[in-house]
Amino acid sequence: MSREQLIEMTRNLIAHGAADTMEYADDVVRVPASAYTDEALFEREKQQIFRRLPLTVAPSCEIPNVGxxxxxxxxxxxxxxxxxxxxxxxxxxxxxxxxxxxxxxxxxxxxxxxxxxxxxxxxxxxxxxxxxxxxxxxxxxxxxxxxxxxxxxxSAGLIWATLDPDSKLDIADYLYGYDDLLKAFEFDGWTLFAQRTLPGPNWKTAYDGYLDFYHLPVLHKDTFGADFYNRANYFAFGPHQRLSTPSKFAIKVSGDDDQQLDLEHLSDDEIPQEVLVQGVWTIFPHISIASFYGGGQRGAMISQLFPGNGVGESYTTQFYVMENKPETDADVKSAHEQFDFLEIVVRDEDYKTGKRQHEALQSGLLKEVLFGKNERGGQVFHQWVEKLTNASDDELLDIFAAEHREAAE
Structure with missing residues (x-):
């Protein structure tokens, strides 16, 4: 794990936060609405992406013991x-x-x-x-x-598998070091506290929400609050992404106390580990990881998204992992409350909205959707989906060999 790289990203966020700025994409991007509704494309995506690329199939703590x-x-x-x-x-x-x-x-x-x-x-x-x-x-x-x-x-407390026994795509090449950064979460040795599976809309409609801070103070005004941030800087690792709000402040939670840290005045060595992994980390094509605090300790929700049987269906398994197993009744109750809150946010706000959105798109009367300059994560995600869906097996190897070389340079 490169703490230096994590510090560099954090300093980027601090500088933009102090200047009240963010990083923008070059332009507004248009995506055909049929990318969400076309049945033939949906089946091709399942074959070319989910049955051909490495997938994050479990946190290590789901099967921790021999046998x-x-x-x-x-x-x-x-x-x-x-x-x-x-x-x-x-x-x-x-x-x-x-x-x-x-x-x-x-x-x-x-x-x-x-x-x-x-x-x-x-x-x-x-x-x-x-x-x-x-x-x-x-x-x-x-x-x-x-x-x-x-x-x-x-690696990094996560398990990947490729659903093609003859695949020549090396999983480490596909990640080319991103898993080293994910080690900063320190998932090795963590415990699986709870999990559940939620039905959702089209898989890309659902995944868009994990790559979008723009909607947070609007859609989640009753849960996160109307003054919640809506900006995110974007960091790319091939198709994998990290999005985090540009700010010079961070909250360090310790017990019942919340301490606001002014990161500008902290040395690199003084920045806490949990601050270095703030934001949302995604693993293409279907994983989102975000840190939370509940049950008296650090935790994270790992959201694992898969396409459903039809173009308008998906399902997401939410794993709530914790640094240690909560021991007291109060800590268990607190951890459940945190996890239940996240279910409400995703099920009743994100996915309910996504289903209504998908039903409207199926009318065929809107020809394209927009991703603004402030929605770079969504832009890049759709570009990678299109690129990898249309790539041959040989081209797939070349793509990630090239990405791996660029990352090493």
């Missing part, structure tokens, strides 16, 4: 994550090699997984170790029928 597993479905692909004997993570196609029956559902702990259809048994590293009634079934080489493995990568 832990998690089964989930992503755009029609059944995925199984396991914590193997050596502590590393495995990612597999959740289908028995006999007839394709899923081996597991939900979460649990098991070093061996038995198919509930015919009893074939696998170790949690994917190896087939048992065929029921082998004398009747016939001779097979078990090594040929191990679970299909997906590329998997764990």
């Amino acid at each position: 832990d597993y998690k089964a989930m479905d992503i755009c029609g692909v059944p995925l199984l994550l396991t914590r193997k004997k050596d502590g590393s993570v495995g990612a597999f196609l959740n289908m028995c090699k006999h007839r394709g029956n899923p081996l597991a559902e939900g979460t649990g702990n098991a070093t061996r997984l038995m198919c509930g259809y015919h009893g074939w048994t696998y170790k949690n590293d994917g190896d087939l170790v048992g065929v029921a009634s082998p004398q009747d079934f016939g001779a097979i080489d078990k090594a040929e029928f191990c679970l299909t493995r997906f590329p998997v990568y764990e």
Whole structure:
């Protein structure tokens, strides 16, 4: 993790805050309204983005112990994550090699997984170790029928997987160091306090909200307040982004006291760790991470967004992770209150608005939508979606090899 890079970003925010300015995009950008409503494009995005690019599939603290597993479905692909004997993570196609029956559902702990259809048994590293009634079934080489493995990568307390077993795109290249910055959250060793899944609108409509501070004092006037900031400076790491409000002040929460810090008067060494990760960090194409304070300690909400079955549907799993497990009843209550507040903000304000917006766009009478010079995050997101949806597999490798080289220079 490069504290120097985080300090540089923070100093940028302080300078703009002191000058009452922000960084702007070059111009207003127009995006076709059909980008949100076209069914064929939606299916292509699922194939070209969600079934081809590395996805953040879980926080590490969701499967912290050897034997832990998690089964989930992503755009029609059944995925199984396991914590193997050596502590590393495995990612597999959740289908028995006999007839394709899923081996597991939900979460649990098991070093061996038995198919509930015919009893074939696998170790949690994917190896087939048992065929029921082998004398009747016939001779097979078990090594040929191990679970299909997906590329998997764990870093910064997060787990990525690529839902293409033949993918040649290196996950670290795809991130090219962004995960080193995410280590500043210090998620390693954190605990998963609670999680839930919310239905939402079209996945891009939903994701737009995570990249947009412009709407905060308007849409969230009853929750955050009408005087809440609406500016955000934008920092790019290929398709991944950080947005944070330009300000020379920060709030440091300690117990029941809120302390306003004048960052201009602090040395680099005096700037607290939680200030360095303020704002919203996104991992393309579907993750948002934001810090909060509840239950007497630091926490964060990791929002994991996936397309739904139809163009107007998505679903978001919200993980509320905390630095330590809250111990007192009061701290547990406080953490639940923080998480419940965030549900209201997203479900009843962001996603309710997004659904109404999408229904209106489906009329076909608005031909394009606008992203202002102050909405650079949304501009760049849509540019990357279009670029990667239309890229061939070879072009995809070239794109991220080039991005990786530029980041290293």
